[in-house]
Amino acid sequence: MMSLITTEQELCVCELTCALDESQPKISRHLAQLRACGLLLDRRAGQWVYYRLHPNLPAWACEIVSIAAKAQRQMLKMDAERLQAMGDRPLRQETCC
Structure with a gap:
C-alpha cells in the first residue's frame, strides 16, 4: 500500500481495494494502522x-x-495495472464505493 500510495501521491480506499484485490475491511484496517503510526495522513472528500x-x-x-x-x-x-484500468480519478470515482 505504501509503495502504491507513494507512486500515485494519494489513493482512496476503493482504489487500493481494486488495485490490491483485497477486501475493503482488510485495506481499511491496515490503513488505520499506518495512519496511527504516523506514516499516512488522510483527508475526506x-x-x-x-x-x-x-x-x-x-x-x-x-x-x-x-x-x-x-x-x-x-x-x-x-496492482498498478488494476489501478490504471480504473481510469483517471473522475472515472475511478464512478467505479468506487
Whole structure:
C-alpha cells in the first residue's frame, strides 16, 4: 500500500481495494494502522477517504519509502495495472464505493 500510495501521491480506499484485490475491511484496517503510526495522513472528500504519505515524515523515512517503491515496481506491476484500468480519478470515482 505504501509503495502504491507513494507512486500515485494519494489513493482512496476503493482504489487500493481494486488495485490490491483485497477486501475493503482488510485495506481499511491496515490503513488505520499506518495512519496511527504516523506514516499516512488522510483527508475526506465526500464519501471517500484519501491517503498520502504524512508530510511531517523525516526526509530519511521518505527516501526509504521511495526507494522501496522503486525496488518493488516489478512486483507491483499487476496492482498498478488494476489501478490504471480504473481510469483517471473522475472515472475511478464512478467505479468506487
